Amino acid sequence: MKQSTYTVQIVEPTDGHILTQASDIDLKDRIFSEKIFLGVNDSIDNWKEITIKEADNLKQKQRDLIEKELKK
Known part of the structure; x- marks a missing residue:
């Protein structure tokens, strides 16, 4: 039997922010x-x-871009 131990780093943004x-x-x-x-x-x-506002704007642009590519 093999046992391993891992340390995981978890990053969370400050309130009102998103990570990218x-x-x-x-x-x-x-x-x-x-x-x-x-x-x-x-x-x-x-x-x-x-x-969050920046993220929402970028996500909308991302969706628009993907939808445009799918219609090709």
Whole structure:
């Protein structure tokens, strides 16, 4: 039997914010989340907070972009 122990880092935004990637990601691939579980090779520096309003605007643009691509 093998037993392993893992430490998990959980990142949560401050009130009124959402987490998203800090790097320049194609909008259709961008992640928006209220909680991120960092993997062993991930870093908190790879994530940033944006306001919920900013996230809602970006999510709408993301939906519009995906819908446009699906209609092709």
